[in-house]
Amino acid sequence: MRAPRLDDPEGIDIALVGVPFQLGSSVRLGSYEGPSAVREASRNIRGHNTATEVSPFELANVADMGDAPHNPLDRLASLTLIEEYFAGLRSHGLRWIACGGDHTITLPILRALANETSLAFVHLDAHPDTWGRLYGEEINTGSVVRLAVEEQLIDPHRTVQVGLRGTLFAAGDRARTEEMGIRCITYDQYEELGRDAVIAEIRQIIGDHPTYVTFDMDVLDPVYAPGTAGPEPGGLSMRDAQVILRALSDSNIVSADVSEIAPRLDPVGLTALNAAQVMFELLCILAVSVERERGNRAPETVEA
Amino acid sequence: MRAPRLDDPEGIDIALVGVPFQLGSSVRLGSYEGPSAVREASRNIRGHNTATEVSPFELANVADMGDAPHNPLDRLASLTLIEEYFAGLRSHGLRWIACGGDHTITLPILRALANETSLAFVHLDAHPDTWGRLYGEEINTGSVVRLAVEEQLIDPHRTVQVGLRGTLFAAGDRARTEEMGIRCITYDQYEELGRDAVIAEIRQIIGDHPTYVTFDMDVLDPVYAPGTAGPEPGGLSMRDAQVILRALSDSNIVSADVSEIAPRLDPVGLTALNAAQVMFELLCILAVSVERERGNRAPETVEA
């Protein structure tokens, strides 16, 4: 996005950070190349959001801080490195948009944000990610939401999932997720309720609470994001994603991530193109939050 | 779909069968590689349909029976081999979902199902397939519906075509098809009537009659299925296809096919991904039929 490439967090309000970690996945690998592909694709993006009239680079100091450290040969060591890195950013008062990597990255990032109060959580995904162990391993790309709830990083009653669909290993996944207190909006419900009603419900669930947004590219129909680990036909359009994210402009978004971009699975490049656009929409809502906070002199709410 | 790979039809309720035959086509060839690409793509599909709450592998014994025999150097010999193969499956009481190959495969399959009573026929396609000879040859990918009506394999008054559009060699194709008694729903009409009304009409046309479903991938807009012989912009979405097929859950579906997947024309792989998903939706509705029938102790209906 033509943001300056900086390593020093001083003076930065919002960091764009790559997290090329894919060790939580077992199929359709390739998300370790997501950050570099999204950086390349973001060259087409310029500084003004014509739909919301927001110019994020004027509202906040934004920098591309490169990739978070990780160990490509060690899953658990990587998770620690990622958590420590984002905890460091937080200690400087930064917000960020992380770019995966597989969806596992959300867990160490949420740990870096851990506070007395759990975060509200907007989760755009085809899958609930409340599953159990994968190959016997507790932390994996399909268990991060369950673990985040168990570790009280997010508040299930302030959590909403949008876009759920597809085939699952067993019936009962949705029931189990709803029992955790999470509001699950399947694509069927999304279509039935209509986009406006879904947006209203998201806003009602998160309210003014500090909120984290996680965007798994597979929430989109595969025509928009063929390069993902778990494509599920019959999903959201980019237009849907844009309108939903823009509607969060006056919410209290502390940070966000976009994950599951596997460029080799998409020789045309739509996945990276759309992921870059999603990052830009997230950047716009974070930039508004930064500015509001600055006006309010209320940095403690941000606490991220 | 992680179904077991079996050759012996004993004990199987529903067979998944590849028919890598493309000798009825003359342009944009490549559908002979469709079955292997769809098999590969189906690895992402697991056993539960979250939209309809159906777990087909629990309701019925499903097996991948490999590819039907054919002669890649002889069109007519192949048609005979394919017909004999499916007649063999039928004699064991199996239902099946065939994966083409070009759309010509529907004719020998319908011949294998021939009975005193013609079948109802749900035909999702951009083209009516009621054309005449191609290069002087009677049986080709564009003539199968006309021949099936002429051979009384299907009942035109219980036949409905959805998704017709695109450029034709001459005006009058639709009029001719409608004169045969077939209900033709163009994409213009589909949009005007709305999906729900179209579904209601399909269900009214086929009623409880034994019904065959044929799904030509080109019924979808080319963004969902670029790898087909006859892509026609402005078509159905995968969401449309999913909702229509799910609405047939309580119909009397005897067997089905999906055709026109040419993997080399789609390096991204969306065509195979979506074809695998269509096969899964068809499998769910066949599995429900298998179970209902088992409850009814009415195996002879299966043979329709």
Add this chain to the structure above:
Amino acid sequence: MRAPRLDDPEGIDIALVGVPFQLGSSVRLGSYEGPSAVREASRNIRGHNTATEVSPFELANVADMGDAPHNPLDRLASLTLIEEYFAGLRSHGLRWIACGGDHTITLPILRALANETSLAFVHLDAHPDTWGRLYGEEINTGSVVRLAVEEQLIDPHRTVQVGLRGTLFAAGDRARTEEMGIRCITYDQYEELGRDAVIAEIRQIIGDHPTYVTFDMDVLDPVYAPGTAGPEPGGLSMRDAQVILRALSDSNIVSADVSEIAPRLDPVGLTALNAAQVMFELLCILAVSVERERGNRAPETVEA
């Protein structure tokens, strides 16, 4: 489209002309290969429009006249060559559909059509193309509409832009464009108003005035046209494009162009496939105009 390949304009009503010029662009180049890719993709198109019941090759003499002359080493010399070429076609009373090339080609083509009366102008694009100099050069792919207004080639009060969206270099682009008198319909407005209302407004703006239609492929969502210089997620579908263009059937369309097809950026080929389809829709409305005019014995209107 299986039109005859001719060089002599005598007896031709509508010329299909490639303009493989990309010297007005600086990023995501490749549109110089657009005409040959669209020609290849148009092989699938046959002579009858099933939606509008128009058979353009029966209504008018249509020919593929190859590529317009240009100098691939000299931008300004090329613009002169292109203008002279189309002025030559006009002197023979031809209408045409040009296939770019980048969007800069619209300027020399409009100059070739210059008359006492400015043309009405239907502009389908993600961008307003009313920007200023690029790398210090006045004539570029982003300035053609501004220059066409300044040179009084088109009448801004009879000009309508549909599909505007995306990130711009600066706020104020839309305001500036509207100050020129142009009606700008962003994608947000398109969705809010609905397709039918937008069509009605287009028809009201152009009325019976001689009208030029320019179609930048980036007006479409990138899933329909990934191979363009400026893809902007969240745009029109091909269905939208088809319905809008078909609604211009009884307007007074003098000529048209389609631009920004970069085949190397789209290994699947959807951009060229859809561009060929857009050309066919444009051909149908031009063929109707040709026939109406013939009935009216009013060949001088053609020269508008």
Add this chain to the structure above:
Amino acid sequence: MRAPRLDDPEGIDIALVGVPFQLGSSVRLGSYEGPSAVREASRNIRGHNTATEVSPFELANVADMGDAPHNPLDRLASLTLIEEYFAGLRSHGLRWIACGGDHTITLPILRALANETSLAFVHLDAHPDTWGRLYGEEINTGSVVRLAVEEQLIDPHRTVQVGLRGTLFAAGDRARTEEMGIRCITYDQYEELGRDAVIAEIRQIIGDHPTYVTFDMDVLDPVYAPGTAGPEPGGLSMRDAQVILRALSDSNIVSADVSEIAPRLDPVGLTALNAAQVMFELLCILAVSVERERGNRAPETVEA
């Protein structure tokens, strides 16, 4: 090669003809797209052979005569159509270079050249093509040389095969071929003898006899021709092919073919690029023959 595109054989010395026939093959299909890909790739070729100092377009009238007729739904009918087409060319005294299509095309072409005297035959290929029936069919891509010998179209004692290698269905293929009288030079022997000795042997075998040259792209190592039906690692380089063909400049070459170019199997395009170059080398040696004959006033030799 920028040769004029003509349909009328009058006045032409050498015809370039596409034969998009692939019905003799059963695996890795796609050679029906070979002629169009080679035409496109030949645009880079200009009129002078810097190695041999031959300018073929100055020595002979050369024309691209488009594609030979065939029936894509009927193998045997196609073979008849192809034979008749080339017999027609021969009746006008033309030489040609045919571009396949699969290697089966050599049989009908040789039949069109049938004479009292069998032809000498230079066969560059990884495979001997002296096998038997395929799927029960006599005429197929692997049997053409056997059939040509049996039909006395070629003289086995004036036939030389170069480049044989790879895995075969059974031992004994080479012994059988040699028993027919054919000289088989495997790649092992090619390397052992050296290129110069092999060339000398080819020239000694064919002498001044009217000779047909057939070039199966799989004679090359797959890095030079990945887009073929039967790639066999460890083969000739393009340099080898160029030097061998150039050494035939003063032989009596009556016509030639190049086959087995499947563009979809080679997204980079090397197969078509190299096939176009092989055609150019063949064109140069045919043009020299044409000129020599013209000097000799011996047109009846041409008809061999």
Add this chain to the structure above:
Amino acid sequence: MRAPRLDDPEGIDIALVGVPFQLGSSVRLGSYEGPSAVREASRNIRGHNTATEVSPFELANVADMGDAPHNPLDRLASLTLIEEYFAGLRSHGLRWIACGGDHTITLPILRALANETSLAFVHLDAHPDTWGRLYGEEINTGSVVRLAVEEQLIDPHRTVQVGLRGTLFAAGDRARTEEMGIRCITYDQYEELGRDAVIAEIRQIIGDHPTYVTFDMDVLDPVYAPGTAGPEPGGLSMRDAQVILRALSDSNIVSADVSEIAPRLDPVGLTALNAAQVMFELLCILAVSVERERGNRAPETVEA
């Protein structure tokens, strides 16, 4: 290779086993898809080696035993699973050809073969793989030869490396490797000595000792194997590889592996095609060993 797909080791002489493990690598990932791509590519390979006149499927019982177990989320657990799997095969007296995966797989396989006597070792590779820790991890794709020497799995004085070249992190890698007792033949030396002399030296080094052969695809020039993690221009040709491997026909080869095939990095498929061919050559030399041993009634040698 059309070998039967079996899971039960009883009665099998030579197993073909995939090891889709890539957790020892950090760049240009994708070798976890190597086994499935090589299986697909091996369809073109039939049962007879025309160069050596060996028909391996007649000499030995060969089976595709699928993929070795591993844990895609845990590097060390995977290494244990792989070692145990091959130890199990060995306990049944099988030989095998493993297909990686990254080159790390050679270490657990050699551990499964551990004996009182170290193995001789033929190592075809661009890199010595005698480096140290990678990201602090001892076992990685670049340390396997060093570890195998340290664990006395292989005898450095009976080890020969062929094809070394490329850029290294530091000078001295070769000196260190030679100090271990290993014979390092760089590509410069390979060219200088000539292929025949190198083959003679390999044979002299391994003698009749039980020998393991490891083939890293990057030993080939990248035109033959673009889909590898560490392509190094200026390497061996497939012809070189074929001739070297064939020369080991009368050596005492106990097992072998081929690794570093990353199909997504090679859309043309040459890497998998050539890897399948290398496996076939290895199969031929193993089959000869099996037969010789059978004649000798010396099954205990197998266990080396």
Add this chain to the structure above:
Amino acid sequence: MRAPRLDDPEGIDIALVGVPFQLGSSVRLGSYEGPSAVREASRNIRGHNTATEVSPFELANVADMGDAPHNPLDRLASLTLIEEYFAGLRSHGLRWIACGGDHTITLPILRALANETSLAFVHLDAHPDTWGRLYGEEINTGSVVRLAVEEQLIDPHRTVQVGLRGTLFAAGDRARTEEMGIRCITYDQYEELGRDAVIAEIRQIIGDHPTYVTFDMDVLDPVYAPGTAGPEPGGLSMRDAQVILRALSDSNIVSADVSEIAPRLDPVGLTALNAAQVMFELLCILAVSVERERGNRAPETVEA
């Protein structure tokens, strides 16, 4: 190559500079993306040349200085900008390796190096680049060597071209080039003389004279560099290129360039991979020159 990215020339000995200019070409465009693709591909290259034992980053301060300025809409303005940029580098005493872009870039670079004494010139290319105007324009990708001689930038008697081959527009190109005094070594001669003799001749021609090396990727056989504007089958291997360049280690190389890398024409990426390797070899010989000069305290030679 992991060189630091710097903009300030102070303290740098050798600059790596991209020149994404393609306005001198008319066919097979795409070289404007060469620099970014080569940068990406160079990540695999580390700091030590195992063949020559040179570690360039230890001998000299090397920096990636990004791309030279240019105007993508104006050919002549770009040439001036490029010349001024390199003149600026020279005024700081830097050497450089430029990465094109098309081969036209060599002319402004040579102009920036202009001195009383013409440079010696090593030209690796399939084409002589001594042609005339293209589309009427004097300066183009095929005229740079002729112009460099006419402007006395290079000394034709100290100029050697290696690798010439392919089809030309007319006979006589080579004769004309040789009349200019240039030594032309065609590929035929290269093979006949042998690589060692050619190297000796190059060294004899340039002697100790300040020498510029220009490497057009099309000197390589297209299997090594399919992504070029003018691929000519039957060329040098990468091994040839490596050995030739390494043999210039003790020559007086002042600067160099590599050009004609069009990444979109090579989806596999071999062209960029090999271009990065060529740049590394050039870097090694420049680094040796830098060190020698430093020992000699003869910085004015640098300015040649």
